[in-house]
Amino acid sequence: MFDSIAIVGATGAVGRLIRQLLEERDFPYKKITFLASARSAGSTITFKGEEHTVVELKPEVFDDIDLAIGSTPDDTAEQFVPWAVERNCVVIDESGFWRMDPKVPLVVPEVNPEAVRDHQGIISSPNCSTTQMVLAMKPLHEAGKITRVIVSTYQATSGAGVKGQSDLIEGSKSFLAGDDYKYEAFAHPIAFNLIPQIGSHKEQGYTSEEMKMVYETQKIFGDDSIKVCPTCVRAPVSNCHSESILVETEKKITAEQARELFAATPGIKVIDDLDTSSYPMPKDCEGSDDTFIGRIREDLSCDNGIAFWCVSDNLRKGAATNAVQIAELLVREAATV
Amino acid sequence: MFDSIAIVGATGAVGRLIRQLLEERDFPYKKITFLASARSAGSTITFKGEEHTVVELKPEVFDDIDLAIGSTPDDTAEQFVPWAVERNCVVIDESGFWRMDPKVPLVVPEVNPEAVRDHQGIISSPNCSTTQMVLAMKPLHEAGKITRVIVSTYQATSGAGVKGQSDLIEGSKSFLAGDDYKYEAFAHPIAFNLIPQIGSHKEQGYTSEEMKMVYETQKIFGDDSIKVCPTCVRAPVSNCHSESILVETEKKITAEQARELFAATPGIKVIDDLDTSSYPMPKDCEGSDDTFIGRIREDLSCDNGIAFWCVSDNLRKGAATNAVQIAELLVREAATV
Numbered sequence: 001m002f003d004s005i006a007i008v009g010a011t012g013a014v015g016r017l018i019r020q021l022l023e024e025r026d027f028p029y030k031k032i033t034f035l036a037s038a039r040s041a042g043s044t045i046t047f048k049g050e051e052h053t054v055v056e057l058k059p060e061v062f063d064d065i066d067l068a069i070g071s072t073p074d075d076t077a078e079q080f081v082p083w084a085v086e087r088n089c090v091v092i093d094e095s096g097f098w099r100m101d102p103k104v105p106l107v108v109p110e111v112n113p114e115a116v117r118d119h120q121g122i123i124s125s126p127n128c129s130t131t132q133m134v135l136a137m138k139p140l141h142e143a144g145k146i147t148r149v150i151v152s153t154y155q156a157t158s159g160a161g162v163k164g165q166s167d168l169i170e171g172s173k174s175f176l177a178g179d180d181y182k183y184e185a186f187a188h189p190i191a192f193n194l195i196p197q198i199g200s201h202k203e204q205g206y207t208s209e210e211m212k213m214v215y216e217t218q219k220i221f222g223d224d225s226i227k228v229c230p231t232c233v234r235a236p237v238s239n240c241h242s243e244s245i246l247v248e249t250e251k252k253i254t255a256e257q258a259r260e261l262f263a264a265t266p267g268i269k270v271i272d273d274l275d276t277s278s279y280p281m282p283k284d285c286e287g288s289d290d291t292f293i294g295r296i297r298e299d300l301s302c303d304n305g306i307a308f309w310c311v312s313d314n315l316r317k318g319a320a321t322n323a324v325q326i327a328e329l330l331v332r333e334a335a336t337v
Numbered sequence: 338m339f340d341s342i343a344i345v346g347a348t349g350a351v352g353r354l355i356r357q358l359l360e361e362r363d364f365p366y367k368k369i370t371f372l373a374s375a376r377s378a379g380s381t382i383t384f385k386g387e388e389h390t391v392v393e394l395k396p397e398v399f400d401d402i403d404l405a406i407g408s409t410p411d412d413t414a415e416q417f418v419p420w421a422v423e424r425n426c427v428v429i430d431e432s433g434f435w436r437m438d439p440k441v442p443l444v445v446p447e448v449n450p451e452a453v454r455d456h457q458g459i460i461s462s463p464n465c466s467t468t469q470m471v472l473a474m475k476p477l478h479e480a481g482k483i484t485r486v487i488v489s490t491y492q493a494t495s496g497a498g499v500k501g502q503s504d505l506i507e508g509s510k511s512f513l514a515g516d517d518y519k520y521e522a523f524a525h526p527i528a529f530n531l532i533p534q535i536g537s538h539k540e541q542g543y544t545s546e547e548m549k550m551v552y553e554t555q556k557i558f559g560d561d562s563i564k565v566c567p568t569c570v571r572a573p574v575s576n577c578h579s580e581s582i583l584v585e586t587e588k589k590i591t592a593e594q595a596r597e598l599f600a601a602t603p604g605i606k607v608i609d610d611l612d613t614s615s616y617p618m619p620k621d622c623e624g625s626d627d628t629f630i631g632r633i634r635e636d637l638s639c640d641n642g643i644a645f646w647c648v649s650d651n652l653r654k655g656a657a658t659n660a661v662q663i664a665e666l667l668v669r670e671a672a673t674v
Contacts, residue, residue, distance in 0.1 A: 148638045152489035152581035154531050154570065168529075169513065176510055187614040192505075194491050194572065194579050194619055196632050196646045201611040205592060205634030214637060227638035231581040231646065233491065235531065236573050242531050244489035244568040244581075255542060274538040277524040282531055295533050297542030300551060301485045301564035309533045309568065 001028040001331050002090075006061070008070035008080060010034035010045060010054060013162065014094060015071050017320035021289075023048055025324065028331060033065060037076070059083040067330070069323050070094060085121035092123050092326045094319055099124040099216060106219050109325040110267045111138045115220075116329055123326055128318025129153055129209065129232060129241055130216040132291045135268060135317070136310045137247060139261035141221060144249030144304070149228045151213065154235040154242040155198060156282060159314050160185040167191075168236055186234065195234040207232060240282035241314040246299055246307045255298045258306045262293050267317070272296050280311035288313055289321040338365040338668050339427075343398070345407035345417060347371035347382060347391060350499065351431060352408050354657035358626075360385055362661065365668060370402060374413070396420035404667070406660050407431060422458035429460050429663045431656055436461040436553060443556050446662040447604045448475045452557075453666055460663055465655025466490055466535075466546060466569060466578055467553040469628045472605060472654070473647045474584060476598035478558060481586030481641070486565045488550065491572040491579040492535060493619060496651050497522040504528075505575055523571065532571040544569060577619035578651040583636055583644045592635045595643045599630050604654070609633050617648035625650055626658040 005027075009015045011034075019034075021027075034045050034054045041056035055061055057076070062068065062084040069092045070077055077095035084091045098104045104122045105115035111134050116123055126134070137146055157164040163185035171191035174181035181189070188195050199208030206214075213230040235242075253261070263270045271280050272294040279294030291312040299305025312318060342364075346352045352373075358364075371382050371391045378393035392398055394413070399405070399421040406429045407414055414432035421428045435441045441459045442452035448471050453460055463471070474483055494501040500522035508528035511518035518526070525532050536545030543551075550567040572579075590598070600607045608617050609631040616631030628649040636642025649655060 150487050150583055150638060152568075154491065154572070172509055172529075173513055176506065176513070188618060189620060192509075192573065192575050192620070194574060196579070196581075196616050196618070197611060197614055204637070205611060205632065206637070207611065229583060229636045229638035229642065229644055231489075231632065231644060233579075233581065233646075235491070236529065237531060238529050242533070242570075244533075244570065246487055246566060274534060274542060274544065277534055279533050281525060281533070283526060283529070295542065295568065299566045300541070300543070301487060301566035305566065307566060307568060309570075 001334065002067035003029065004031040004033070004065050005029040006033040006035050006065045006068040008035045008057060008068050009072040011036045011040040011043065012071055013158070014315055014319045017315055018069055018071060018324060019045070019047055021320055021324040025328070027324065027327065033061065035061060062087040062089045065089045067327060069327055071319065071323070081122055090119070090121055090330065092125060092323050094125050094323055096127060096212065098122050099126065100219065106216060107326050108134055108220060108322060109329045110135055110265065112220050113329055116326065116333060125319070125323045125326060126216045126220065127209070127212040128159055128314040129155060129243070130213050131318050131322050132241065132310055132312035133213065133243055133245060134217055134220050135291050136245065136262070136293055136308070139265045140247055140249060140253060140258060140306060143257070143261055144251035144253045146226055146247050146249055148248040149217070149226065150246040151228065152231045152244045153233055154237065155232060156237045156239045156241055156314055157190060157234065158239040159241065165238065168238055172236070190234060190236050192236055196231070198232040198234055206230070237282045239313060239315060240285045240311055241318060242282060243310045245310055246305055248302060249304045249306070252304045253306055255296050255306065258308070259296050262296065267291055268293055270294065279309060282311055285311045286313055289316050291317055338671065339404035340366065341368040341370070341402050342366045343370040343372050343402045343405040345372045345394060345405050346409040348373045348377040348380065349408055350495070351652055351656045354652055355406055355408060355661060356382065356384055358657055358661040362665070364661065364664065370398065372398060399424040399426045402426045404664060405429070406664060408656065408660070418459055427456070427458055427667065429462060429660050431462050431660055433464060433549065435459050436463065437556065443553060444663050445471055445557060445659060446666045447472055447602065449557050450666055453663065453670060462656070462660045462663060463553045463557065464546070464549040465496055465651040466492060466580070467550050468655050468659055469578065469647055469649035470550065470580055470582060471554055471557050472628050473582060473599070473630055473645070476602045477584055477586060477590060477595060477643060480594070480598055481588035481590045483563055483584050483586050485585040486554070486563065487583045488565065489568045489581045490570055491574065492569060493574045493576045493578055493651055494527060494571065495576040496578065502575065505573055509573070527571060527573055529573055533568070535569040535571055543567070574619045576650060576652060577622045577648055578655060579619055580647045582647055583642055585639060585642045587641070589641045590643055592633050592643065595645070596633050599633065604628055605630055607631065616646060619648055622648045623650055626653050628654055
């Protein structure tokens with residue numbers, strides 16, 4: 001176990017969930033520190049019934065910390081992670097900054113737990129849209145070797161933070177009242193609309209969010225031969241990302257086999273009965289740490305394809321839960337050494 | 338031209354648009370009759386400044402009508418279309434009932450205008466989700482022969498009629514106020530949610546809406562070798578269907594070529610500049626008869642793939658506009674005989 005742990009970005013939406021998960025799952029530690037920017041430092045957080053004062057994120061604070069879980073913007077992570085690593089503090093980082101660094105394992109514990117062993121102080125947690133997809137891919141890849149993935153996303157506004165949420169909720173209220181609303185998080189109104197862009201233009205007409213799904217997937221499976229064609233779309237949904245996924249495999253997998261493979265995978269729950277209109281929907285998946293799969297069927301357009309619908313709470317498995325699971329994995333690994 | 342024309346289902350949402358389009362486009366006729374069920378018969382409609390009384394849909398009314406454009410439920414179309422055809426009235430039918438009948442041409446005028454020539458009294462207009470997709474496919478198919486289409490839809494509630502609209506609007510108001518709302522058109526709440534089912538379970542885990550996209554596409558192109566893998570999803574958007582489409586072609590088409598091909602196709606407008614966050618969105622496409630395409634890029638997962646985003650007003654090009662365009666095509670064909 002780690003004696004002294006910290007949450008960096010403890011006052012943000014994901015930071016709050018990390019706190020909640022550490023409490024719920026009784027994560028072991030002797031001392032816990034809550035770190036945030038100067039703006040939030042000094043405020044208090046109640047954790048396991050005790051009041052804690054939020055400490056300002058500075059290099060020296062890591063002198064006394066063994067494990068930090070960070071949920072911050074990329075530029076904050078770029079700055080604070082080296083402070084921690086230099087002081088022998090292991091960092092589990094939610095940001096996008098370190099993910100593609102060759103020295104940094106990118107981990108989803110159900111998919112590539114072995115990758116944590118090689119860490120050099122930093123372990124990254126993938127982007128939300130990648131995490132639920134690779135978890136769903138894992139059993140199919142083991143059974144039939146995935147060669148190609150075509151994915152279209154329906155992503156919730158919570159992925160764009162507090163302002164994304166208010167753009168949806170306040171924007172919807174204004175729209176329904178016939179009033180104007182000034183959108184802050186998005187380039188366009190999101191209420192009753194769809195925005196087929198998440199992130200900036202990265203390369204070849206694909207966005208940064210889309211290229212994360214390509215590169216992170218290849219890194220997590222350690223296999224650059226897995227081809228991914230992503231389309232990332234922001235939808236007027238508050239929380240939980242949905243994905244329409246088609247995978248092609250070398251070896252044929254039937255829909256029935258896929259259903260059994262998904263159902264046997266820890267972290268996946270299958271809800272799949274079209275006849276009773278049963279399938280995962282964002283409204284039902286919020287608050288769960290699982291990834292939900294339904295609409296499982298064989299591709300009508302190629303021999304070895306499986307199509308399905310995948311929904312997960314992007315703030316949980318897509319962020320906080322995965323980070324805490326990585327921390328738990330490190331604790332187990334340390335115990336077995 | 339046709340001397341005496343009629344609109345069947347004249348009081349519905351699509352019927353209203355058909356009336357508006359006939360006015361706007363100055364469709365030629367000598368006499369016009371507005372037909373509807375007994376419930377709506379007797380009400381009045383103002384058309385080109387004149388009041389018309391809505392007439393009840395009965396077999397004998399077609400004695401005096403040369404061309405009828407029908408927008409009714411499937412069971413109504415099953416019943417009334419033979420009444421008309423027996424009386425030598427040509428019917429352009431929006432319903433799903435006659436589309437797959439081998440004697441009935443299924444027509445999108447920009448795609449397969451030649452098909453109208455073989456009609457035997459009935460011409461069908463495709464399902465909304467098919468129409469915008471085949472229009473987008475047309476130039477790519479001509480340039481490179483399409484072998485496969487993978488499509489995920491983001492469909493508006495207007496496709497489910499007046500009750501679909503109130504489920505979205507009133508459901509959203511109730512959700513925002515924290516009140517309960519009884520959904521009528523959908524099996525689940527649609528406000529701030531996604532429903533990955535449109536239509537009933539048809540075959541192999543696909544819905545009726547999805548299988549329409551498969552079979553109608555093959556029929557329109559007269560090519561059963563075009564494979565389609567569809568996922569149809571209802572989104573909390575009021576009007577205009579969006580589709581994330583990936584096509585594979587025999588012959589390579591570059592993104593730049595695809596952009597030029599789309600731009601040169603009547604009925605298609607290209608909005609495509611990620612750097613300025615320019616792409617089609619439902620909120621901008623409502624009220625237009627065009628089909629809008631953006632996010633045009635080469636597939637990262639196969640050599641001959643083109644991915645794009647396609648938005649169209651499902652009540653217009655997806656229904657009323659296409660039917661009126663078929664009628665105009667018949668008028669032109671009659672003039673050239």
